[in-house]
Amino acid sequence: MKGKIKNVICIAAVLALLGWTVYTILQQQTPGQLAAALLSADWRVLLLGLPLMALFICCEAKATHTILRSLGCPQPFRRCAYYSSVGFFFSTITPSATGGQPAQVVSMSRDGVPAAAGALDMLLVTIGYNTAAMVWGIFALFTAGGLTERLGGQVGLLLGLGLAVFALLDVFMFLFLFLPGPAKRLIYGCIALASKVFPSLDKAGLEAAADEHLAEYRRGAGLIRRDPALLLQVVGLSMAQLACSYAMPYVVYRAFGLTGFGLGEIIALQALCSIAVGYLPLPGSAGAAENVFLRGFLLVYGEALVAPAMILSRTLNCYLVLLATGLVLALGRVFRRPTAAQARPAASPEPDSAPSSLERAS
Numbered sequence: 254m255k256g257k258i259k260n261v262i263c264i265a266a267v268l269a270l271l272g273w274t275v276y277t278i279l280q281q282q283t284p285g286q287l288a289a290a291l292l293s294a295d296w297r298v299l300l301l302g303l304p305l306m307a308l309f310i311c312c313e314a315k316a317t318h319t320i321l322r323s324l325g326c327p328q329p330f331r332r333c334a335y336y337s338s339v340g341f342f343f344s345t346i347t348p349s350a351t352g353g354q355p356a357q358v359v360s361m362s363r364d365g366v367p368a369a370a371g372a373l374d375m376l377l378v379t380i381g382y383n384t385a386a387m388v389w390g391i392f393a394l395f396t397a398g399g400l401t402e403r404l405g406g407q408v409g410l411l412l413g414l415g416l417a418v419f420a421l422l423d424v425f426m427f428l429f430l431f432l433p434g435p436a437k438r439l440i441y442g443c444i445a446l447a448s449k450v451f452p453s454l455d456k457a458g459l460e461a462a463a464d465e466h467l468a469e470y471r472r473g474a475g476l477i478r479r480d481p482a483l484l485l486q487v488v489g490l491s492m493a494q495l496a497c498s499y500a501m502p503y504v505v506y507r508a509f510g511l512t513g514f515g516l517g518e519i520i521a522l523q524a525l526c527s528i529a530v531g532y533l534p535l536p537g538s539a540g541a542a543e544n545v546f547l548r549g550f551l552l553v554y555g556e557a558l559v560a561p562a563m564i565l566s567r568t569l570n571c572y573l574v575l576l577a578t579g580l581v582l583a584l585g586r587v588f589r590r591p592t593a594a595q596a597r598p599a600a601s602p603e604p605d606s607a608p609s610s611l612e613r614a615s
């Protein structure tokens with residue numbers, strides 16, 4: 254029942270934000286003016302967005318391909334691209350992108366990848382993605398300069414909260430990864446405090462779930478100790494993945510024949526806009542992403558083109574990719590062939606038997 258209420262609230266919030274976006278656009282220009290502006294874009298330039306978003310999917314696929322190979326349960330790159338398509342599709346249609354990773358783990362398990370290996374892959378991909386987002390955010394703060402001052406108070410508040418959320422997530426993930434002892438004491442302390450405030454909470458169940466998650470982080474730490482360059486590779490691939498998405502407004506900018514702002518400035522501005530809405534519990538940040546784009550890119554595109562630019566950017570880096578990955582998902586279910594990994598059970602990843610110096614110290 255609670256899940257249904259949560260879904261209803263989420264859908265209502267998305268519809269309200271999308272309705273407000275449409276209202277804002279139609280206040281500025283008529284449907285005819287909007288259509289004329291969209292048709293004025295050079296569609297040959299817009300087509301450059303298609304390989305960019307294909308590369309977006311392939312960067313995560315390469316990260317998964319590398320991690321699974323390190324875990325001793327390799328999969329062909331085409332299957333890893335399928336897992337990434339599944340992740341993008343379900344992340345976009347579920348609040349806070351909560352459905353993507355479980356769906357990917359299920360897809361991997363159908364190909365003979367142990368659930369523990371799939372979960373560890375998702376953990377490292379998440380760490381890489383969040384770290385890359387933070388690096389891009391810091392880069393953007395130093396390079397976007399005066400553009401950030403024009404975001405406005407509301408977007409600025411969302412940006413500050415977004416940066417804080419990403420920073421805290423990064424700190425906690427690296428704490429859990431390399432200092433499991435203090436991490437466990439911190440989590441148990443939070444659970445004990447929450448149990449005092451809310452006596453109905455299942456304290457034992459929460460502690461068991463925490464132990465399960467910490468075990469995944471210990472396996473991740475063991476893998477990184479065996480292959481120290483692995484995490485750097487995953488972060489680098491995540492940086493390239495985000496760059497493909499953040500560059501989309503520049504493709505649209507050039508499609509309208511505009512000049513004056515460079516690729517780096519527009520990537521930086523899009524990075525900040527993405528961070529501002531990335532933590533919101535909305536499917537694909539729908540509604541919020543559109544409103545933030547209209548405010549953040551007003552100076553770049555001007556009042557006449559900012560709404561058409563938003564429509565084209567969101568179509569290329571979200572809605573069109575959602576359609577393409579949904580098609581890949583459907584075709585994959587119909588034509589899926591067993592891989593070699595299904596013919597033989599893959600070995601589960603085991604943590605190093607000897608604890609690291611950090612674990613001994615904790």
